[in-house]
Amino acid sequence: MSPEKLDLLQGTLDLMVLQTLAVMGSMHGYGIARRIEQVSADEVLLNQGTIYASLVRLEQRGWIGSEWGVSGNNRKAKFYSITAAGRKKLAEDAEYWGRLTGVMDRMLRMKTGGETA
């Protein structure tokens, strides 16, 4: 584990939120934030508060929906779930990320002199 946490790239948080909701179904903001922290094994620097800007952005674009409800331990909270449009977007973005990370991976493996391992 590196001594410093990873700064989130622009747009990656949105993708993480979508993926979390796609896998876990309906969740509240705190749950999403916790889930991202857990999956990233606390490697991501996340002020949990920033999740809400991401949520409102996604909701305005129609990729997620929201609804007030009651949590397992009987607390009132707003629950978010992914929409059909959101799933489509997630698929597109996931594919894009896959390609991008592949390219980045190859680039960074490149040795001096141009030969690849």
Next chain:
Amino acid sequence: MSGARRGFWRFVAFWRARALDAELNEEMQAHIQLATDELVERGVSPGEARRRALVMFGGMEQARNRHREARGLMNLEILMQDVKYTLRTLWRDPGFTIVAVLILGLGIGVNVAVFSVVNTLMLRPLPFAQAQELVWIAPPPAKCGLSCATYSTDAYDEFRVGSRAYQDVTGYFAFSSPGNLKVRIGNGVPVPATGIDVIANFFDVLEVRPAMGRLFRAEDGRNGASPVIVLSDAWWRTQFGADPNIVGKAFDIGGQQTTVIGVLPKDFDFGAVFSPGAKVDAITPLNLYGPPRNWGNIITMIGRLKPGVTLGQAVGEAARVAPSMCWNNNRPNTCGDYKGAVVPVPLKQWVSGRLRNALRILWGAVGMIMLIACVNLSNLMLARAASRSKEFAMRGALGASRGRIVRQLLTESVMLATGGALVGLTLASLMVGWLSHQGSIALPLFNTLRIDGAALGWTVLIALGAALLFGIVPGLRMAGGNLHETLKATGSGQGRRQERLRSVLVVSEVALACMLLVGSGLLLRSFLHVLQIDLGFRPEHAAAVTVDYEDNPADGNGSTDDSARKILNRRGLYFRQLQERVSALPGVVAVGTTDYLPLTGNRAWGMPWPKGVKRPDKTPDGPLVYVITPGYLRAIGTRVRGRDFTWDDRMGTQGVVIINESYAKYLAKYAHWPNDDAVGKVLDGGGGQDLVVAGVAEDVHAESVDGENGWQIYWAAMQAFAGTPQLTVRSTLPAGQMAGSVMAILREMNPKQTAAEFKPIQKLVDHSLSPRRFFMFLVAAFAGLGLLLAALGIYGLISYSVTRQTQEIGIRMALGATAGRVQRYVMSGTMRLAVWGIVLGTVASVAAAKIVTSMLYDTSPWDAVTYSSVVFVLFAVAAVAGFIPAFRASRLDAMVALRTE
């Protein structure tokens, strides 16, 4: 798709900010709660759990801001903040705010008002459907007045039938005189009203629809048609109390029961388009096939071109049709008289084309006012910015970006401009409302003046333009400053640099005011010159009234010599008696009658020529004809060499005429009279009639005060048929005092006499001068405004610099400078500004003066008197504006001054 969707929700979010904030708060509270619960479950103490939950969450306020940024319209929110802040700061400095808004309001107000005038007269189409299709058809301008600007009914018919370019051609009778309708309502005294005879298709061609009833049909203008009349909206309201059942009612008009068939719409005002400054109460149909057939040139023509026909095509076709038009179809030698005299021009150009230049000048003048206002505002803002520089530096130090500060300053100027625009609009609508009721100004379309959408758009445009102009200079200056320097400075270094910029602004302001003053000075000089013109008659102490006189039907219709003699003799007796009775009234100096007063209507009858002298093949158009009784020339104040007519100049005695000097001079060139003196010489009046020149009268300004003089000929009323008689009285008493006794005599002699107006001749002169007076008044008012603003600018700058130099002045005084010395020191600064401004302004005026040349009368655009007076006035005003702060400076207490910071 999702972008548009998001935009929509952002917009919604902007307006629902409060509700959304509340919801977010709730959500965040829930978040902390959930986190705390989880930690407590893991065994952390509740207090510690909550603290850790808050740490994990990060800043609440940041989250809130990010949320707002993500969901709403950040720029708008910043704008709202700026607006709120600006309102607060402006509120705290009411003196500045009021002065700024007032200055801007004045500038914007006059600009919008003048724009409305320009828009109405120049930019907007005439108030008719498809107005661009309408053309005015007339000969090129000639010396012989209306008779040479009109056509005979035969010519009209030929043109209408012979032209293919028009949907239709119409026209109206051009010789109606004011008060020509004598309307008797109930059993009262007949009241005079002004009616115009139009060809029956007039309203069809102009596409005017009635507000009530109907307008004319072809049969209304035929022989034997029952008399009908259409009322103007204004007359219907004032005379008939807006009677909703007026259509179908009949009144005695000039002795004939005339039926009202319709009321014109409010937006159609005959006078406003075709005869500015005149009030036209009603329209009646012209019977083309009755007596007017033989009246010669009486019709002005207006045509509506077919869609797609260009003006060039219309001009070409008119030139083709003209040779086949006859003055009178029964006299083949008159066919072709109109060759070269049938020229269509766009109706709009005829209505307002002459004013183009004057309007441009007005527009330029208010543009300069706006510039001066902006310069003044810049100056105020700079002074204010200087005292706020620390505030801005502080904000900069706290992290406000330069752009943010400029933005804040621009917001401030836009807010001020908005205030100015509101004040300006109010002012403009007052001015426009006032102008639209100036019916006596002989300028067209003034009744349709209003603040419309275009004027509103213009307001927004100049307000924003002004805001940018006066906001950007101080904005850049403030934002460009060095933070640390400003924070440390006591203000004097910065102040000096500012003052240089402000001096440049004040100098340009003085220069602009100088140009305005020169322009208005030149117009004023011209106006004074015009007032001094020898009119050829003396309007003061003279007044005239229209006499109602009807020939005795027993005398016949004048078509035989015998009948003509009877009619004219009876008229002679009647008017002799009338004049003798009026001249017996106290105060009356002279009495006479004419059928056309100067500066009203006129007509021409051809050209009498010296007897026995060969007439050239082509002579110019003949002189204007006036049929007068003995005494008229003395009553109107026109001097005569030779003799006036006497009551013995009748049918059967020697025919006599009086001609004016220009005409006499022209004839003398051909006749070679001894000493070129026409008195006593014989003219051939045409048709073998000999006319002895009884006298030579001085030239009268018959058509306009400042125009060129034409030729005039006077006929004796007992030897020629006159039009509507105008009794003219010269007296030592004011017209108002004469009116009662003169009217009493008229009514005694003719019970049917209408209650006509006893009109001072000076009114005719004033009416003719009204456009010139109007433009001069406006430009002078604008120059005054410009001068005031410039004086304010000088005053503001000098007082500011005195305040800034308080300490310096204190030191000087402590070192022994006298009050006089301090005053001189401050005044010399003022005068330096004034000299620069005046020099620049004078140079610019000399360069630009040519623009006003066309509006000047007998005045050089480089008139030395005007320029030197302007220089004097500007110096005087600058001296006063500078003296107030100078005086204050000299009264400073040295000790107090030294202690101020």
